[in-house]
Amino acid sequence: MKKLLLLPLCATMLFVSCNKDDDNDSGDNGSAIATPTLYTFERDGVSTVNFGGQTTRILMAGETTDAFKAFETATEASIKAMFAHVEGAVDFSEDDLNSSDKSIESKVAASSDFFAANTTEAAIIKGEFAGYIEGQINEVFPNENVLAAAGVAGQIADGTSTRYVNAQGLEYNQMFAKSLLGALMVDQILNNYLSTAVLDAESNRVNNDNDVVEEGKSYTSMEHKWDEAYGYIYGTSENPENPNLTIGEDDKFLNEYTGRVNDDTDFSTIAADIFEAFKLGRAAIVAKNYDVRDEQAEIIRENISKVIAVRGIYYLQQAKLKIENGEVTGSFHALSEAYGFIYSLRFTRKPGTNDAYFSKEEVDGLLSQLTGDGENGLWDLEADTIESISETIAAEFDFTVAQAASVE
Amino acid sequence: MKKTKVWGFIILLSLIVFACSTSDDEGGTSEETSDNFNRSAMLINWADNIIIPAYTAFNADVAVMVQASSVFTETPSEANLQNLRSAWKDAYVSFQSVSMFEIGKAEELNFRNRLNVYPTDVTSIEENVSNNTYNFSLPSNIAIQGFPAIDYLINGLAGTDAEIVAFYNSESTATGYNGYLNELTNTVLELSTTVLNDWEGSYRSIFVAGTSSSATGSVDKLVNDFLFYYEKSLRAGKIGIPAGVFSVDPLPEKVEALYSKEIGKELLLAAITASQNFFNGKSFTSASEGESLKSYLDFLNTIKNGDDLSTLINNQFDISKTKAAELGNDLALQVTTDNSKMTETYDELQRNVILLKVDMLQALSINVDFVDADGD
Numbered sequence: 001m002k003k004l005l006l007l008p009l010c011a012t013m014l015f016v017s018c019n020k021d022d023d024n025d026s027g028d029n030g031s032a033i034a035t036p037t038l039y040t041f042e043r044d045g046v047s048t049v050n051f052g053g054q055t056t057r058i059l060m061a062g063e064t065t066d067a068f069k070a071f072e073t074a075t076e077a078s079i080k081a082m083f084a085h086v087e088g089a090v091d092f093s094e095d096d097l098n099s100s101d102k103s104i105e106s107k108v109a110a111s112s113d114f115f116a117a118n119t120t121e122a123a124i125i126k127g128e129f130a131g132y133i134e135g136q137i138n139e140v141f142p143n144e145n146v147l148a149a150a151g152v153a154g155q156i157a158d159g160t161s162t163r164y165v166n167a168q169g170l171e172y173n174q175m176f177a178k179s180l181l182g183a184l185m186v187d188q189i190l191n192n193y194l195s196t197a198v199l200d201a202e203s204n205r206v207n208n209d210n211d212v213v214e215e216g217k218s219y220t221s222m223e224h225k226w227d228e229a230y231g232y233i234y235g236t237s238e239n240p241e242n243p244n245l246t247i248g249e250d251d252k253f254l255n256e257y258t259g260r261v262n263d264d265t266d267f268s269t270i271a272a273d274i275f276e277a278f279k280l281g282r283a284a285i286v287a288k289n290y291d292v293r294d295e296q297a298e299i300i301r302e303n304i305s306k307v308i309a310v311r312g313i314y315y316l317q318q319a320k321l322k323i324e325n326g327e328v329t330g331s332f333h334a335l336s337e338a339y340g341f342i343y344s345l346r347f348t349r350k351p352g353t354n355d356a357y358f359s360k361e362e363v364d365g366l367l368s369q370l371t372g373d374g375e376n377g378l379w380d381l382e383a384d385t386i387e388s389i390s391e392t393i394a395a396e397f398d399f400t401v402a403q404a405a406s407v408e
Numbered sequence: 409m410k411k412t413k414v415w416g417f418i419i420l421l422s423l424i425v426f427a428c429s430t431s432d433d434e435g436g437t438s439e440e441t442s443d444n445f446n447r448s449a450m451l452i453n454w455a456d457n458i459i460i461p462a463y464t465a466f467n468a469d470v471a472v473m474v475q476a477s478s479v480f481t482e483t484p485s486e487a488n489l490q491n492l493r494s495a496w497k498d499a500y501v502s503f504q505s506v507s508m509f510e511i512g513k514a515e516e517l518n519f520r521n522r523l524n525v526y527p528t529d530v531t532s533i534e535e536n537v538s539n540n541t542y543n544f545s546l547p548s549n550i551a552i553q554g555f556p557a558i559d560y561l562i563n564g565l566a567g568t569d570a571e572i573v574a575f576y577n578s579e580s581t582a583t584g585y586n587g588y589l590n591e592l593t594n595t596v597l598e599l600s601t602t603v604l605n606d607w608e609g610s611y612r613s614i615f616v617a618g619t620s621s622s623a624t625g626s627v628d629k630l631v632n633d634f635l636f637y638y639e640k641s642l643r644a645g646k647i648g649i650p651a652g653v654f655s656v657d658p659l660p661e662k663v664e665a666l667y668s669k670e671i672g673k674e675l676l677l678a679a680i681t682a683s684q685n686f687f688n689g690k691s692f693t694s695a696s697e698g699e700s701l702k703s704y705l706d707f708l709n710t711i712k713n714g715d716d717l718s719t720l721i722n723n724q725f726d727i728s729k730t731k732a733a734e735l736g737n738d739l740a741l742q743v744t745t746d747n748s749k750m751t752e753t754y755d756e757l758q759r760n761v762i763l764l765k766v767d768m769l770q771a772l773s774i775n776v777d778f779v780d781a782d783g784d
Contacts, residue, residue: 145546157518157547160525321777324624327515407779 033287035280038241039230041223043211048219049240051231054188056102058235058251060085061180063092064104065252068136068173069164071144076137083133105129108183111191112198113354114347121360125183129176136172140164148329150379156329163333168377171336177252178340185232185254186304187347193229194281194297200290201225209288226282226293233258233274233304247271254304261310266403274303298351305348305357309397310404312341313390317405320386328379335370335378342366345393357396366392443621445707446699451616451626453689453698460612461692462505462682463604469499470597477593481586484576486569493562497671499596500555504678506603508637508686511630512615513606517599520641521550527662528556530564537584544595553592556666561589564667623777631701632777634686635765642679643757646672650743651750658747660740672739676732680757684725687764701768710771712763717771721763728756 041048064082067074082091087101109115109125139153144164146154153166165171192198199222206212208222219227237243237250248259262271281296315338322331345358345366358366366389374380390401476495480488507520514520522544529551536542536552544553565572565585575585607615618626644654645664652658665671685692689700697703702718710717731753736742743750769776 145543145548147546155547157521157550160521160550162546162548162550318779321623325629325777407776 033280033283033289033292035276036283039234039243039275039279039282040241041282041286043213043218046218048223049227049230050217050219050224051227051235051240053102054228054231055235056097056100057104057107057184058232058253059094060092060097060100060102060104061177061184062252063097065173065177065180068133068176071141074137074141076134079133079137080130083129104180104184107188108180109187109347111187111195111347113191113195113349114187114356115191124360129179129183132172132176132179135166136176139166140172150376156332158330158333161333163336165332165336165378168371169329169332169335169379170339170371170377171333174333174336175340175343178337179343181253181257181340182308182344182347186308186344189229189232189254190301190304190349191347193225193232194300196294199225199285199293205290208285220285222285223282226278226285229300230278230282244271244275254307257311258304258307261307261314264310264314264403264406266399266406267306267310270303270306274300277303301349302351305350306397306399308341308344308348309357309393310399312338312345313393313401313404315341316386316390317401319381320383320390323381323383323386331381332378335381339367339370342370342389342393358393443708445704447619447621447625447627447704448616450689450699450701450704451619453700454630454686455607455612455616457691457693457696457698458686458689459506459509460604460607462502462509463600463607465692466499466502466506467597467600467604469495469502470593470600473499474593474597477589481576481590484573484582484586486573489562489569489573493668496555496558496562497668497674500665500671501674501678503555504675505682505692507641507679508634508683509630510633510637511626512611513603515633517602518547518550519599519603520637522599523554523596524556524641524664525550525554526556526559526645526664527666528552528554528560530560533557533560533588537581537588540584540587542588542591544591553595555596556664558589558592558596559665559667561585561592562667563669621773623775627772628774628777631769631772631774634683635761635769635776636778638683638757638764639761642676642683643754643761646676646679646739647750647754647757650739651747651754652743653751653754658743658750660743663739663743666740669738669741671737673732673735673737676735676739676753677729680725680729680732684722684729687721687725701772705768705771708771710767712767717763717767721760721768724756724760724763728753728760731756 039049060082064079067079067082078091081089083103084105085091085097085100085103088099090098092098105126108129109122115122143152143154146152148154148156148165148169150169151167154164156163156165156169163171164173201221204220204222204225208220211220213220214224217224233254234240234243234250237255238246243250243255247262248256250256258271258274261267262269277296277299281293281300284290284292284296315334319331319334319338322328322334343363346356346360346363348357349355350357369385369389370381371377373382373385387401390404394401394404473492473495476488476492480492503523506514507524510520532549532552542552543549562572565575575581576589615626618624618629622628648654650659650661650663663672664675687700688702689698690696691698702722705718705721706716712720731749735749735753736745739750765776
């Protein structure tokens with residue numbers, strides 16, 4: 001009887017989402033857990049949801065990115081201090097952030113699955129972020145009032161905006177923000193907090209099975225780990241219980257770009273797919289059904305990885321149009337964003353595997369193609385190279401370059 | 409039991425393929441779509457009968473403004489100030505006929521933004537006047553130059569003409585203000601001349617040769633530039649932003665020609681008329697019409713809800729002008745006294761965005777090449 005009901009149920013799901021990979025036909029387990037309408041969970045009338053640390057880091061990341069443009073006040077030391085905040089240091093505009101013991105840098109390339117035994121690469125990645133800061137202060141700041149040219153850092157016009165680029169035409173602030181989107185938010189969600197190694201660490205399963213909460217808290221450790229994943233995408237949402245009401249408007253990182261990709265009709269269910277999976281996975285933890293939990297984690301991994309890839313290709317294609325129209329410098333802003341999204345591919349996660357869609361070596365290869373058409377980086381970049389990078393990325397996913405490039 | 413499942417999935421899969429395949433043919437493909445319309449004749453009409461004559465007229469008006477500015481700064485008097493004001497107004501009105509053609513050299517120079525970013529940055533202007541260091545070619549300096557900056561210098565320094573003239577006469581300020589004013593007007597002339605020379609030189613033939621129906625063809629590019637202008641500069645810039653359409657409260661300080669208090673409406677009407685004339689392919693110097701977006705739509709026999717699309721677009725331009733004509737000359741005052749007239753004007757301008765950007769582009773198989781920036 002139940003099985004007969006399952007098919008029409010599956011059919012409607014597929015119709016709604018148009019996504020061949022959404023077929024989470026989890027037998028009788030799946031139908032036992034209802035997906036709640038809101039991300040609201042309580043124990044004895046008290047909320048068990050908490051992701052304050054993620055909210056803090058998103059806000060820190062925002063202020064640190066803004067500091068790249070603070071020509072009058074920022075120094076290499078001040079931005080590095082923001083990046084590696086120490087409790088009590090007055091690095092930020094908000095007291096809550098200054099008094100926090102959290103920092104961005106400690107969570108960059110720091111996921112359990114990818115970097116626990118890969119500290120060498122993690123150190124290289126952290127060094128690259130430091131390099132963005134150093135480049136901005138030492139190359140771009142001195143040329144604040146210089147017109148950029150091939151091989152010369154300075155200003156370029158972008159509509160009514162002014163962009164500040166290095167000698168290669170790249171904006172360090174965009175590289176920093178968009179690379180952080182992958183190295184912090186995406187890595188922490190996909191490869192840390194949704195990882196069975198983290199969710200099931202120590203006695204988490206036994207404790208969750210028996211409703212043993214953390215000391216002085218209302219939640220079990222496992223519930224909290226899932227919430228921390230949730231917080232890296234919805235942590236600054238207007239309505240954290242129903243974040244898709246304002247998806248795309250709540251930060252400059254993963255929330256924003258999930259919203260932007262969702263605006264494209266080719267991906268118009270992606271925000272809903274991610275949110276539904278977060279809710280069902282959390283409900284599964286409450287129901288102590290870890291198979292359903294892990295199925296939802298895979299759905300989230302696939303879709304958040306897709307956000308990064310789609311947006312990266314989108315910017316590449318925007319830039320390609322500009323270059324074809326002879327607006328070389330007009331392409332730099334989009335390419336600087338694309339650089340960060342490509343960088344972030346290294347932190348994506350192929351469902352069902354322990355691998356990113358692209359390894360660090362592959363990502364480095366793509367980035368050297370992006371800056372390798374001539375000695376002056378983006379000044380020399382050709383449309384064909386952009387197309388080839390776009391195709392290489394799309395080939396790993398189930399969408400086309402054209403779908404990612406469109407704005408409708 | 410198992411068999412049922414497998415069959416179920418096969419049926420499901422075919423449904424998915426059926427349901428999803430329709431959305432797969434979108435995207436930025438630059439395929440040639442060919443119809444037999446004479447695109448070359450349209451490009452020639454645009455270049456020879458509209459764009460180049462409009463730039464020629466604009467350049468002449470700017471030259472008059474430069475002359476008036478140099479007379480005024482040599483002999484600062486109320487009469488010379490009024491003379492400069494009138495020349496500034498003529499050039500500013502003239503500018504409305506070229507502002508939409510941000511292609512070629514104009515695009516390269518960021519022409520519209522260097523001539524007409526408002527509100528102008530008064531704080532930076534005052535700093536530059538006093539310490540005499542500024543570089544107008546820097547992108548970060550677009551808000552301290554062009555017509556809005558001149559507006560501030562000739563209309564906004566004080567409440568009366570006598571007080572304004574005093575800034576240009578008194579020993580402590582004369583050098584700074586006179587120098588800055590001349591630098592402003594000369595820069596407008598320099599940019600305008602560069603663009604005109606390019607059209608009269610090599611660019612015209614490049615432009616008219618770009619007949620391909622692709623993203624890089626001249627038709628697609630200029631139509632996109634025209635729509636971007638219509639949507640952002642005309643609809644949003646002149647009306648929507650000050651009327652508060654994009655913000656919590658109205659922002660009267662964001663109107664065009666803020667300090668003059670007299671010509672905002674005239675600039676708006678000139679811009680709508682110039683946009684309509686471009687759509688109709690109307691010659692800049694006479695009433696005759698050549699090949700145009702209108703004749704292209706008519707050639708394709710484009711109908712919407714039983715009417716010719718070109719007629720609907722022209723009607724909408726006419727309605728917009730009628731609404732705009734009800735506004736007061738001082739648009740900031742209009743916002744504060746009766747903003748509904750501003751929002752009604754905006755609504756009429758917006759209706760044409762739909763007709764032009766959705767219906768017309770679809771008919772002409774042109775893809776939009778601009779999107780709203782992320783704002784970061």
